[in-house]
Amino acid sequence: MTTVDMRTPAALAEAERWTAHNYHPLPVVIADAEGAWVTDVDGRRYLDFLAGYSALNFGHRHPALISAAHAQLDRLTLTSRAFVHDQFAEFCRRLAQLCGKDLVLPMNTGAEAVETAIKVARKWGYRVKGVPAGQANIVVAENNFHGRTTTIVSFSTDPDARDDFGPYTPGFTIVPYGDAGALADAVDDHTVAVLLEPIQGEAGVLVPPPGYLAAVRKTCTERNVLFIADEIQSGLGRTGRTFAIEHDDVVPDMYVLGKALGGGIVPVSAVAADADVLGVLEPGQHGSTFGGNPLACAVGTEVVKLLESGTFQQRSAALGEQLHAGLSALIGHGVMAVRGRGLWAGVDIDPALLTGRQACERLAQRGVLAKDTHGSTIRLAPPLVVTEADLGQALAAVKAVLDEARAG
Numbered sequence: 525m526t527t528v529d530m531r532t533p534a535a536l537a538e539a540e541r542w543t544a545h546n547y548h549p550l551p552v553v554i555a556d557a558e559g560a561w562v563t564d565v566d567g568r569r570y571l572d573f574l575a576g577y578s579a580l581n582f583g584h585r586h587p588a589l590i591s592a593a594h595a596q597l598d599r600l601t602l603t604s605r606a607f608v609h610d611q612f613a614e615f616c617r618r619l620a621q622l623c624g625k626d627l628v629l630p631m632n633t634g635a636e637a638v639e640t641a642i643k644v645a646r647k648w649g650y651r652v653k654g655v656p657a658g659q660a661n662i663v664v665a666e667n668n669f670h671g672r673t674t675t676i677v678s679f680s681t682d683p684d685a686r687d688d689f690g691p692y693t694p695g696f697t698i699v700p701y702g703d704a705g706a707l708a709d710a711v712d713d714h715t716v717a718v719l720l721e722p723i724q725g726e727a728g729v730l731v732p733p734p735g736y737l738a739a740v741r742k743t744c745t746e747r748n749v750l751f752i753a754d755e756i757q758s759g760l761g762r763t764g765r766t767f768a769i770e771h772d773d774v775v776p777d778m779y780v781l782g783k784a785l786g787g788g789i790v791p792v793s794a795v796a797a798d799a800d801v802l803g804v805l806e807p808g809q810h811g812s813t814f815g816g817n818p819l820a821c822a823v824g825t826e827v828v829k830l831l832e833s834g835t836f837q838q839r840s841a842a843l844g845e846q847l848h849a850g851l852s853a854l855i856g857h858g859v860m861a862v863r864g865r866g867l868w869a870g871v872d873i874d875p876a877l878l879t880g881r882q883a884c885e886r887l888a889q890r891g892v893l894a895k896d897t898h899g900s901t902i903r904l905a906p907p908l909v910v911t912e913a914d915l916g917q918a919l920a921a922v923k924a925v926l927d928e929a930r931a932g
């Protein structure tokens with residue numbers, strides 16, 4: 525091989541020198557990107573099979589999203605919510621309609637949208653359900669990932685995410701994921717909400733057992749509890765439907781959205797719910813300087829338009845079959861198990877062969893960027909614009925990495 529690293533080692537060292545070490549990135553320094561492909565500072569190309577943890581569902585620099593952003597940059601970028609701007613209503617209307625809900629509340633990051641859902645659920649509990657002041661509790665699942673704020677890490681079961689960040693916010697009950705009976709038992713008269721990921725992403729793309737989400741819905745309805753679906757990573761086309769929870773024919777009371785809602789350009793998040801829920805908020809009780817800003821709304825509107833066509837959901841469903849068939853064929857050849865839906869897969873690699881981290885390093889050397897979750901599990905989530913040929917190339921790289929590890 526005549527290829528020599530040119531700028532990569534220096535750029536990695538410089539990045540490491542000037543930042544807190546709260547990430548352990550793969551040794552790749554990306555300079556530009558288009559669609560499902562990125563190019564590093566030395567001109568090497570990679571298939572992006574992480575897609576910004578699903579923030580890049582429409583690929584890097586989707587032309588419709590980029591042109592909406594450019595047009596908005598030339599007109600108006602920020603007003604604050606002290607004034608209304610001309611992009612606000614269309615974004616909120618289209619997103620509410622996509623969700624089949626009365627109202628939306630736009631924020632910026634996923635964690636802020638989760639915090640918003642928690643605050644709304646508590647207020648709803650006190651004002652509508654009649655829970656005694658300060659007594660509201662929310663049922664959540666083990667191995668959840670809902671973000672990084674102090675309240676959210678209070679109910680994380682991941683020691684890395686939680687330890688040393690206390691004192692913790694009370695008011696959360698943790699139950700095993702996928703066990704509808706345990707969840708029903710945890711609900712009491714002070715429970716205001718159940719907060720779940722319809723598929724647990726960070727936990728390793730865990731799909732709950734059939735009937736689980738429907739049983740949770742039934743419990744919530746019977747006990748007058750809000751069902752909050754955190755679709756930040758699973759939603760907006762990733763699983764072959766607009767929302768992952770649709771696979772179970774379940775409608776939650778509140779959707780929490782983020783990641784792909786910003787089109788890979790700006791952070792855009794939101795909660796969507798009916799007026800009897802989101803209507804509990806009055807002026808001054810919640811807000812965000814940047815939430816629902818003109819640039820975010822212009823991009824977000826274009827994102828919703830892309831989803832309204834249904835083509836991305838269809839692509840994810842169809843290409844997801846190719847992805848899952850290809851990965852399932854590797855079971856027994858270095859792969860222990862494959863989970864997921866659509867263009868989203870958690871792949872358990874034989875821990876005797878490779879850690880997830882090692883697998884991702886070797887995949888990167890073969891031109892595919894992916895991310896380990898825990899132990900020997902890796903997550904594959906390409907942009908929904910990925911082609912059949914790209915998928916074939918990535919699957920061949922996974923097979924080559926496993927074959928090499930098994931031979932060595």
Ligand SMILES: *Cc1c(COP(=O)(O)O)cnc(C)c1O
Pocket residue numbers: 577632633634635636638669670671672721725754755756757758782783
């Ligand atoms: C990424 C993620 C979040 C947090 O979103 P941020 O934008 O990083 O704050 C919350 N929930 C789920 C399911 C996520 O995947």
